[in-house]
Amino acid sequence: MKKILLSAAGYDPTSGAGVLIDLRVFRHLGFQGMAVLTAITSQNTKHVKKIHCVPAELLWHQYRTLFEDVTFSGIKVGMVKLRLFRPFPAERLIEALKGKKAIGVIDRSVGFGWKYGPICTELRALSPEIGPAPMLSYIDGLANLDITIPHIERVIDEVNAAAQGKPYQEVTWIPMEE
Numbered sequence: 001m002k003k004i005l006l007s008a009a010g011y012d013p014t015s016g017a018g019v020l021i022d023l024r025v026f027r028h029l030g031f032q033g034m035a036v037l038t039a040i041t042s043q044n045t046k047h048v049k050k051i052h053c054v055p056a057e058l059l060w061h062q063y064r065t066l067f068e069d070v071t072f073s074g075i076k077v078g079m080v081k082l083r084l085f086r087p088f089p090a091e092r093l094i095e096a097l098k099g100k101k102a103i104g105v106i107d108r109s110v111g112f113g114w115k116y117g118p119i120c121t122e123l124r125a126l127s128p129e130i131g132p133a134p135m136l137s138y139i140d141g142l143a144n145l146d147i148t149i150p151h152i153e154r155v156i157d158e159v160n161a162a163a164q165g166k167p168y169q170e171v172t173w174i175p176m177e178e
Contacts, residue, residue: 002030002031002032003031003032003073003074004031004032004033004034004070004071004072004073005026005031005032005033005034005072005073005074005075005076006033006034006035006036006066006072006074006075006076007019007022007023007026007033007034007035007036007075007076008035008036008038008063008075008076009022009035009037009038009076010037010038010039010040010041010051011037011039011040011041012041012043013041013042013043014043014044014045016045018041019035019037021152022035022076023035024149025152025153025156028153028156029156029160031073034066034070034072036059036062036063036066037054037059037062038053038054038059039051039052039053039054040052040054080093080096080097082119085118085119088122090122090126093123093126093130094126094129094130097123097126097130097133098129098130098131099131099133100130100131100133100163101133101163101164102133102134102135102136102159102160102162102163102168103123103130103133103134103135103136103159104135104136104138104155104156104158104159105117105119105120105123105135105136105137105138106138106140106141106147106155107119107120107137107138107139107140108140108141108142108147109142110139110142115137115170115171116137116170116171117137117138117139120135120137123135133163134162134163134168135170136155136158136159136162136168136169136170136171136172137170137171137172138151138155138171138172138173138174139171139172139173139174139175140173140174140175141175142175143175145175147174151174154174158172
């Protein structure tokens with residue numbers, strides 16, 4: 001029997017985030033995916049115009065109804081998006097990443113003189129608080145290049161493998177390898 005994962009996320013009509021991308025990631029990893037909608041957005045690929053949050057009662061009803069007859073193997077593939085780099089949200093990131101089996105960081109820029117991208121460099125400084133999880137740094141989207149779905153799938157595969165204790169490369173420059 002196929003393992004089932006649950007995504008609790010919003011609906012992004014562009015498929016760039018939310019339940020649509022979660023379900024695609026689950027399928028890519030060989031899981032069956034199900035979803036509870038938390039919000040519906042009106043957006044295009046550049047701007048979110050409006051967000052309608054699903055009422056708490058309906059959200060809870062979706063969740064309870066699914067759990068009546070479905071046993072989930074896990075809930076959600078977590079992603080964190082930074083809105084601002086400074087001030088760096090160290091406390092919130094420690095809270096979000098503490099105890100994870102592996103962490104993948106996609107940086108869209110590079111800090112010269114450093115081995116990693118700037119976000120990964122900051123996160124590595126928090127390693128004592130986050131814990132001993134492997135941290136994989138990806139440099140992608142430089143010079144306004146797109147970060148594509150195959151790039152994201154690659155990151156997911158490699159971080160998942162690192163979480164299972166397989167060897168991994170600490171830094172990967174994705175556009176340079178294509």
